[in-house]
Amino acid sequence: MTIIRRVRAETIAAFRAFVRRRTAVFFTFFFPVIIILIFGALVQTQPTGGGLFAQPPAYYVPGYLAVVVLFTPLSRVGSSVARHREGNRFEKLATTPLSRAEWLLAHTLVNVGIIGVASLIILGLVVTITGATITFSWLLVPFIVLGVALFCGFGAVLGSIADSQDGVIAASNTIALPLLFLSETFITPSLLPTWFQPALNLSPLSYFARGVRAATMGPVADAYGNLLVLAVLTLLFVAVGAVALPRTD
Template structure:
């Protein structure tokens, strides 16, 4: 079997596994829409106070919910599930390698997150929000998803069990989504905390999409291609580390 066929077969198996888990489907496609209903319908962004930015500036924040939570929780739990079920031990005896397995998981997750992102954009249009669409969406969403697929695989490889992996994923995702120039502007955060924002991949996701949707500015750090380049580097690093730490051979005889 060729590499392409191995990756395709593993991708289809991963997709079927996802669709069988209703909780995962809910949090991928329904939870972000509930969040939009709360913020866009009840909190009313664009007014005064903490959420005083224009409604359109929160589009990256809503998308970040899907782009961060889904890859982290899904891939982390998949790694733990494969390890506990001794599936890696079986896969280690086949031609499929750890990089191919992770690529298959990433491709499926990118497809699911892309559908979730479309649902988010449609929901925003449904509540009357201005959605600054940009061709850069087809770059930023997959790349950032790949970043958190790699991070999710690392978490799953290091976690003791699935509960620990999910807890760690949520514990990392929540502050990243809330505090990376998404829902809360950096000016509203303490001065001592602001340098930490620069370390979050979500910051460059939000900056890049805002710049692309508003003006397409070309200066660091708001540059659209520069922010995308940072995310590419993050994706390469996290996926590379994930392949190395996957418990692929540790369970094999």
């Protein structure tokens, strides 16, 4: 069996497993909608005023996309790894030709597809509900793909070191919530203490947010540097995630 056939078989199995979990399907698409309705329709932006939402609606597009790019792969892959460990599935996997890297690639492809659809829905809702004026650049595709892959790798690490599925969920939320709001998504750097602003460069989500913002609002040239950094970080996180996956339980 070739690598393509192995990855394809695992991808189909992972997708079917996701579809069977109706609660996961529901919240994957419903949670970002709630965020948009709260921030975009109820709170709204105040471009002429001050405070947290003082930027034009288009400024917050990376934040809305980051909700699914960050939370979904981090929790889904982490939970899948923890569930496989509890069921001794990695021990069975070790007897098959499917490698750990191929397993992670298959689950990453499933997340890319799911989150790609969710991102289209989010962009449509943002434009419709908030009236944001954005450019639908082709650069959104690699940013979303790389962002999802990066946090799939991160999720694999969490799932490999957490002691249970509950532990993965707790750890992913503990990591994801600070990253979501401290990565130039919803909060502008100027609202943060001066001493803390350099720390924004330590978050991989910052490069996603900056790049998506440049791709949708301009200048587009600024997106390429962030895309390059995100690509390097993605390779690093995915490689670490693949190595961290247990061979046996």
